[in-house]
Amino acid sequence: MIEGAIAKGLQYVALTDHYDLDMLSFPQVPQIDLPRHFEELAILKEQYRDKIQVGIGIECGWAKDVQDDYARNLAPYEIDMTINSVHLIDGKDCYAEGYYDELSLQKCYDDYLDSVIASLDAPYHYDSIGHLGYIMRKAPYPDPIMQYGIFGDKLDLILRTIIDKGVSLEVNTHTKSLPIRCLPTIEILTRYRELGGELLTFGSDAHQPTRLADKYNETVQRLQSLGYRYIFKYLSHEPIAHKI
Numbered sequence: 001m002i003e004g005a006i007a008k009g010l011q012y013v014a015l016t017d018h019y020d021l022d023m024l025s026f027p028q029v030p031q032i033d034l035p036r037h038f039e040e041l042a043i044l045k046e047q048y049r050d051k052i053q054v055g056i057g058i059e060c061g062w063a064k065d066v067q068d069d070y071a072r073n074l075a076p077y078e079i080d081m082t083i084n085s086v087h088l089i090d091g092k093d094c095y096a097e098g099y100y101d102e103l104s105l106q107k108c109y110d111d112y113l114d115s116v117i118a119s120l121d122a123p124y125h126y127d128s129i130g131h132l133g134y135i136m137r138k139a140p141y142p143d144p145i146m147q148y149g150i151f152g153d154k155l156d157l158i159l160r161t162i163i164d165k166g167v168s169l170e171v172n173t174h175t176k177s178l179p180i181r182c183l184p185t186i187e188i189l190t191r192y193r194e195l196g197g198e199l200l201t202f203g204s205d206a207h208q209p210t211r212l213a214d215k216y217n218e219t220v221q222r223l224q225s226l227g228y229r230y231i232f233k234y235l236s237h238e239p240i241a242h243k244i
């Protein structure tokens with residue numbers, strides 16, 4: 001991934017492997033070896049320092065019953081950037097077969113947003129809210145886009161809390177087959193700016209080197225047109241502005 005980022009001319013890349021303790025019952029998701037992850041990244045950060053800045057990162061899959069474990073387990077490590085994400089809703093994986101069966105869009109998205117709201121109180125130090133609107137990625141509804149007109153109250157609560165807490169909203173370009181170019185939607189990014197939101201991180205959610213920085217230029221242009229002036233990288237949990 002680091003070599004791929006250098007090949008693409010990036011100056012910074014944060015490697016934020018999944019840490020999903022709540023997915024222990026899902027054997028298809030292998031658990032990260034946490035000490036080894038941080039140890040190796042610290043070595044690579046040093047090894048590549050003349051070529052690219054490597055952010056030591058992690059993505060926590062929030063769940064209420066494991067949030068204290070995250071806090072305890074992450075405490076010993078020097079981390080540049082932690083993404084806080086919701087992948088499971090009430091313990092159920094929305095990527096799993098049958099998840100959406102007999103769930104209306106309204107109920108499904110309400111449940112997801114309630115989980116995101118609860119995740120904002122996580123007891124560990126997180127920097128960015130991952131892929132807001134993730135529930136849309138696999139949703140089978142004819143029009144899966146999460147409309148602000150319907151979910152505005154919950155979305156506003158999320159955006160205002162993000163702003164109050166001084167954490168970033170991630171702009172994630174891994175949209176699978178959705179008819180949109182990033183998560184959250186432009187509508188939600190517009191609202192975040194209206195509310196005074198400034199802190200944004202860019203995430204390609206690459207999973208493989210070929211998708212690193214995917215749609216970066218077009219995303220930056222879109223953000224500029226919405227009035228954003230910066231995207232932020234994180235070092236030691238500190239946001240560092242990058243002018244766009």
Ligand SMILES: [Zn+2]
Nearest residue numbers: 059085130131
């Ligand atoms: Zn994620």
